[in-house]
Amino acid sequence: MKIASICLLSLLSFAGFSQSGLGIKAGVNMTNISTDAGSLKNNISESLDTKTGYAFGIYGRIGDKFHLQPELLVATKGGKVSVSPMNGGSPELIDVKYTNLDIPVMIGFKPLGFLRVMAGPVASVKLSEDKKLKEALAEYTTNTGEAFANSTWGYQAGIGITVLGFDLDLRREGSLTDINVLNFQNEDKFSQRAAGWQLTLAKKIL
Structure with missing residues (x-):
């Protein structure tokens, strides 16, 4: 959380520079989770x-x-992950949710006055997770902690337009590091990445 505090102070200081501003934004994420489960892929x-x-x-x-x-x-x-019981049976579709504090640092360019293109890295700090994935994989793993990593790296890239003083951004986002920290019995290869789209509406306030 120290990183978040430093970033917040940096953001607030931006309002004191020329050609700069501070704003608020909100929107939706549409994500899924990809899994490389090695010998457990079935x-x-x-x-x-x-x-x-x-x-x-x-x-x-x-x-x-x-x-x-x-x-x-x-x-x-x-996202959703399909998990079958170790001793056989019908697979169950697990609906997984977690909440991050995302810290994107975007580099942008305006080819036109109303159009922006942007890309950059994203540092993420986990704030919370539900226990559904950990519980669903309990018989496969040796973990006693949580399923998702406390911090990860990713990226965002997209376009934005400015209309009536509001910024509308559409970005593709994805993971650069594994989001899962579970250890599996007799299985060295297990990884999970998140990817999806983010649509936000923003307004400059300072």
Whole structure:
């Protein structure tokens, strides 16, 4: 949380520079979870179904045609994972949800006055998770802790338009590191990544 505090102070300081501003934004995430389960792929697999969550927070922007835009966003994400009992039986589709504090640092460019393109890394700090995935995989794992990593890295890239003083952004986002920290019995290869789309509406306030 120290990183988040530093970023918040940095965002607030942006309002004191020329060609800069501070704003608020909110929107929706549509994500899914991909799984590489190694020898367990017949028992544990991803679903193509997406999960809809929310995102809200603040952003700072410095520059105009070329600009730097750090953000602090609370975002709920998740997906669906198919899990079969170890001793056989019908698979169960597990609806997974977790909440992050996302810290994107976007580099943007305006090819036109109303159009923006942007991309950059995202640092994520987990705020909470439901226990559904951990409980569903309990017979496969040796973990006693939580299923999702406390911190991960990802990326966002997309486009935005400005209409009537509001910024509408559509971004593709994904994981650069595993989001799962579960240890599996007799299985070295297990990884999970999240990917999806984020649609937000933002308004400059300072």
